[in-house]
Amino acid sequence: MTAEFPLAVHALVYLLHTGRITPSQELADNICTNPARVRKVMTKLHRAGLAESVRGQGSGYRCGGETAAVTLGTVLRSLEEEPLSMSWRSGDMDRECLISSGMGAIMDGIYGQLNRQCMETLESMTIGDLTHQIFDRKKETT
Amino acid sequence: MTAEFPLAVHALVYLLHTGRITPSQELADNICTNPARVRKVMTKLHRAGLAESVRGQGSGYRCGGETAAVTLGTVLRSLEEEPLSMSWRSGDMDRECLISSGMGAIMDGIYGQLNRQCMETLESMTIGDLTHQIFDRKKETT
DNA sequence: TTTTAATGTAATTATATTAGTTACATTAAA
DNA sequence: TTTAATGTAACTAATATAATTACATTAAAA
Numbered sequence: 622m623t624a625e626f627p628l629a630v631h632a633l634v635y636l637l638h639t640g641r642i643t644p645s646q647e648l649a650d651n652i653c654t655n656p657a658r659v660r661k662v663m664t665k666l667h668r669a670g671l672a673e674s675v676r677g678q679g680s681g682y683r684c685g686g687e688t689a690a691v692t693l694g695t696v697l698r699s700l701e702e703e704p705l706s707m708s709w710r711s712g713d714m715d716r717e718c719l720i721s722s723g724m725g726a727i728m729d730g731i732y733g734q735l736n737r738q739c740m741e742t743l744e745s746m747t748i749g750d751l752t753h754q755i756f757d758r759k760k761e762t763t
Numbered sequence: 764m765t766a767e768f769p770l771a772v773h774a775l776v777y778l779l780h781t782g783r784i785t786p787s788q789e790l791a792d793n794i795c796t797n798p799a800r801v802r803k804v805m806t807k808l809h810r811a812g813l814a815e816s817v818r819g820q821g822s823g824y825r826c827g828g829e830t831a832a833v834t835l836g837t838v839l840r841s842l843e844e845e846p847l848s849m850s851w852r853s854g855d856m857d858r859e860c861l862i863s864s865g866m867g868a869i870m871d872g873i874y875g876q877l878n879r880q881c882m883e884t885l886e887s888m889t890i891g892d893l894t895h896q897i898f899d900r901k902k903e904t905t
Numbered sequence: 906t907t908t909t910a911a912t913g914t915a916a917t918t919a920t921a922t923t924a925g926t927t928a929c930a931t932t933a934a935a
Numbered sequence: 936t937t938t939a940a941t942g943t944a945a946c947t948a949a950t951a952t953a954a955t956t957a958c959a960t961t962a963a964a965a
Contacts, residue, residue: 623952624851627870631853635862644911651863652853655954660912677962680911693873704877705847708950709766709924711773711794720777721793723897728769731835731888735846735881742877755865765923786940797925802941819933822940850921851953 622697622704628652629662629696633748634755636672636684644681662700669699689749694740696748704739705732764839764846770794771804771838775890776897778814778826786823804842811841831891836882838890846881849874 631652636643645656645663652659663682667674671691673683697704710725712718773794778785787798787805794801805824809816813833814826839846852867 622847622849624849624853627849627851627853627866630870631862631866634866638862646911651858651860652866653855653863654853656912657914657955658953661914664913674912675962676912676960677964678908678910679963680961682912705764705881707764707766707769709769711766711769711796713795716793718793719897720773720780721795724769724773724776724794727893727896728772731885735884738880738884739847739877742880743873746873751869754869755861788940798941799926799943800924803943806942816941817933818931818941819935820937820939821934822932824941 622702622706623700625662625665625700626697626702628654628659629666629700630693630748630751632659632663632682633666633671633684633688633691633696634751636682637686637688637748637752640683640685642675642679642681642683648682665700666696669695671696671699689747689752691748692744693746693748694744697740697743703736704743705735707732764844764848765842767804767807767842768839768844770796770801771808771842772835772890772893774801774805774824775808775813775826775830775833775838776893778824779828779830779890779894782825782827784817784821784823784825790824807842808838811837813838813841831889831894833890834886835888835890836886839882839885845878846885847874847877 632648635648635651645659648663649656649659663672663674666672667682671684671688673685675681675683707728710728712721712724714722714725716722774790777790777793787801790805791798791801805814805816808814809824813830814824816822816824849870852870854863854866856864856867858864
């Protein structure tokens, strides 16, 4: 999972809050990054149908009330990412040794299991939930 | 989680299998990496009590049958890693805006939850389990 | 019809992380 | 005393990530 995920979530929470057409510049300012990066991520969310992209003068991004029901799992899938990814594989598939040739697949299975589990949890969290946490949080005595 | 994790798991499976003092060179060959990297990881496992480190001539690493019961969670903790880590934080703690100032903590909470969940799963898997998967796997018709 | 303000996207640069390499003091067996 | 290995640090290389810059495209507004 790259930082595009928190960026996308942040943007959706912000857009749900404003409810209006919001330019990448304003999003970038709130998120604390640059507009081009925001646009790159918003383009993906738009392609996945999670945000409206308005073009021309006065353009920007917008999303409606239905966004509150969007899950974080859906957001992550829109970015075509997985919670956990491991590019390096130990061992060598072509070795005689069962350990050297087998560890890669074994570990892949473990990552797969962890990823499925994480996705399940992310599917249970919505943009609306986070908005609540931010705006309606009861004061807690730490 | 960095690639030190699969490397460490691979090394422990290999050492459990050989049962003898095994030099970093041999481990590196089986894992397909270099001896210095292996030693760096093995030093951590040794410090955590997961492997014996023998010094001097004919030295190397060894671990006994008790290693079969070591969980992958314990391995990951020995490396002082977490399943999922995110260095980048969106927003700015010092802003008035509740979204900009709050998103960092909200997302940290989510990563924390995912990490606890992954650790729980990793605690349920042992080096012995993987050894079984590798050596005693029944032939399956895919 | 022209101007304007914004997106979509690519190319480039900068930064950070990760892996690999080299080197050598230390260790303890032979 | 020699030897073969670890522990560890310093350095280099490779990769991944983020930031920056630039500009064609789009559509509203003048």
